[in-house]
Amino acid sequence: PLGTPGKGICIKEKNNGLFIVINLVGRVFMKPVDCPFRRIDEELAKIDKEGVIIVDFHAEATAEKQAMGYFLDGRVSAVLGTHTHIPTADEKILPKGTAYITDVGMCGAINSVLGMKIEDSLKRLLYGINYRLNPANSNFQIEGVLIEIDLSTYKAIRIERIKEKYLDFDSMSS
Template structure:
């Protein structure tokens, strides 16, 4: 069995998140001998969106790909980078015409093992329950993977044509999915729909790490939410008093990042390169 390891890190929230990412991610990469790293950065710029400097800091900390979500549009001056820098993703299921890309294919050698390239396919999707109206994440995944020679297994889609093949014995890529969504039911539904076709499916957006990491029946590793990377003594990384005022008065006070001791949260997963199936998943909470 030829195992590869990937780390996926939950939403980076403001300067506290950037600082703890820079302090801790390089050590985590060494500790777990990670071959590939994905970081969700959509809240890196003062809690809302990204800027070129925040993206540069995340990549310099060790991220191979930076995923995002609905807040990626907050800083309009960042939009050209969504198109110009292939390592930054926005959810793929925004309608045609939205800037940027929702998936990327990267082939990367293993550390200290040149000549052993591993193809990684990272797909960023956004949910529709309690979220802005976007295209179907299920059909979007099928369309993207169809470009790479994958097909939708009929076992997961009762409406699919009967001539579709079953789950492939071997994935061409190590296939990672960041599903930026609000509803647990929608996240789990997508994970089971992708079971056997993706190596790792993680939820982001709620900033609260869940304790349901597991390997699904067909070999896909899954967790409902990675958590967040930022000040650990706030409310989802934001100032506690402001959040309380908003909740109690329903007045939309301007949100600000919390201060105090930060945390970095996410998962590390081991994946069998020969089959693309996950063999382990472990939470990171430092």
């Protein structure tokens, strides 16, 4: 909504090519915001050139993410679900050429609860109090997707999940 921090859309042009990333927030099980379906229609209507369009859909409900994927199929290059931190195994190219995955995963500690210290998360769940969550800082991983896009059509050709594990966090941060 108007007044919310951030931009919601980033447009970059390089070598006569347009690269656009749009961030949407879902409404199911989330704090109320603009309708992401109507909002994406408004944003796409403002774009006057063709290019690679990646939609980061920050949402809780898998059904809402899947519906967005089909809603945008053929209109954007990829719809990538985020927010739950747990990668899903449903990456695919939708019928009209949009790459889709319900959740790309997270970058964070392997032995953690969504990147936070296990003990902190357990205290919060066991005692029902708003206990402070601290980031876990042991072995970590980077999760995401690699997407191949045909630059003549801006349709996805391939999507592949990636996961890289790093065993020594301390040496990476120094």
